[in-house]
Amino acid sequence: MVNYMLMITADLENLTDLQPHGGCNDPDFTFMFKVKCGNCGEISQKETCVCLKETFSVPRSKGSAHLFQKCKLCGRDGTVAMIEGKGQPLTYSQSQSGKYTPLMMFDCRGYEPVDFVFANGWKAESLEGTVFDDIDLSSGEFAEYDEKGQCPVMISNLRSTFSVVK
Known part of the structure; x- marks a missing residue:
């Protein structure tokens, strides 16, 4: 068992x-990434989707998993x-300093997560307090105008x- 922090x-x-x-x-947010087999090293062709509200029974085990x-x-x-309670939002100051922020922890057995995909379903708040909901990051960026703050906003x-977490 290895824990990975996104x-x-x-x-x-x-x-x-x-x-x-x-x-x-x-619980409704879908995390998408490829998985690498811990046995043979094969990387999945397609992204795997996991979310907190979907769990599956693991055969020959008493446990369950999200994948x-x-x-x-x-x-x-x-x-x-998925292990809840370990993530936090990316703040403006972390962004300015180039620091990474932890978003979600994954307990992986037999697989290693690789190549996270940014998609839709994100939110952020302008420095003036305007909330931008349902941001789609699948194109790699987001640009809008904050009417309240009278300034452009961009991701x-x-x-x-x-990262492996011990």
Whole structure:
């Protein structure tokens, strides 16, 4: 069992608190990434989707996971379970300093998460307090105008990594 923390950063212009729409523990938010088999090293062709509200029973076990699948190359089973309460939003100051923020922790058995995909369902708040809901980051950036603050807002240069957590 290895725990991986999804860490994200981005360039935030006049925005703060970038996170999934319902917060870091949003049960409806879908995390998409590829998985690498711990046995043969095969990386999945397509992204795997996991969310907190969907759990599956693990065969030959009393436990459950948010993902259970077999490696297409070697046939080994692997699971991914999400661990709530470890994430936080990306703030403006973290963005300015280039620091990564933890978003979600994954308990992985037989798989390693790789290549997180930014998609839709994000939110952020302008430095003037305007909330931008349902931000789609699938194109790699977001640009809008904050009427209240009378300034442009932007998210760009999205980056993510998975770090091993002990």
